[in-house]
Amino acid sequence: MTRLFKGLEGLCRLLILAAFLVLSGSVLLQVFARTFLASAPVWTEELTRFCLIYIGALGAGLALRSGDLVNVDLLCESMPGRQPWIMRLLCALLTAGFALVLIPPAWDYTSIGMRQTAPSLGWRMDFIHAAMLVLFVTLALWALMRVYEMLSRRHDGRPIPMSGDE
Template sequence: MLKKHIEKILKLGTIWSVFLLIGSVLLQIFARFFLAQAPSWTEEVSRLCFIFSVAFASPLALKSNYYIHLDVFFNMFSNIWKRRINTLILICVFILFFVLAFASIKFVVMGFTENSPSMGIKMGIAFSSMLILGITMCYFIGLKLIKHLKKPQP
């Protein structure tokens, strides 16, 4: 149940951030051709929307195995070694995103003391993308690792 809610939030976040990214870029293009001056905040909105689209979409890509695999190298190993390597990779990636999530808490807290240059929003909102990415990646990697370890050995 929790997994479905998290997936739905990530999908909505991805869709909204991509649409806002497209909208801000179209506004930039329109303003550069038809207005005297393009609004300065559109560049910052585009950057934030891109960052958030990556933060929302990456866990979904991990969940669905949409990342690149080096099968040629990997298929040289026996099934036992493939399992060990997969386990090691999942553990290392989990640790990496756990460290990211933990370290990003400090950035989010510090970010609420400063404002963005052109939009005036708190930078903690922008920095929260790292926290979202770290937590959701740890969640889906943890599920994947549990499923991987429950599979019978070859």
């Protein structure tokens, strides 16, 4: 299971890098066009927004895993005994529960986009709205992985630094 999650982590990081590179290229094109050309393409702003949406969606689960999401460590870690561990477990369960509950509405939201297109790019919006599915599925997976690791005593539930961040 660990190899599966390492693969998922690598895939998310690769997709975030791709979205960031597209975003960077789009912004550079917009700046170049506004500076040196008579008019700038309007689709670059829309593409930039879509890239930002996917960067956030792909990064949320990784942020949960690495501890980059907002935590209340000050409160948690000041408690005596096993209470910090119980709070971390409860938070992971709640995060997974909320994410799982939000998957069906995210699916509905995505399917609505099939009948819509982006104004300047002309892309079907279900591809863009699918970012919400990605967000909730990856967030649920990372939270459930934390619960599994805690219950199997492989980890204490504290944030795990990403490879290269140690």
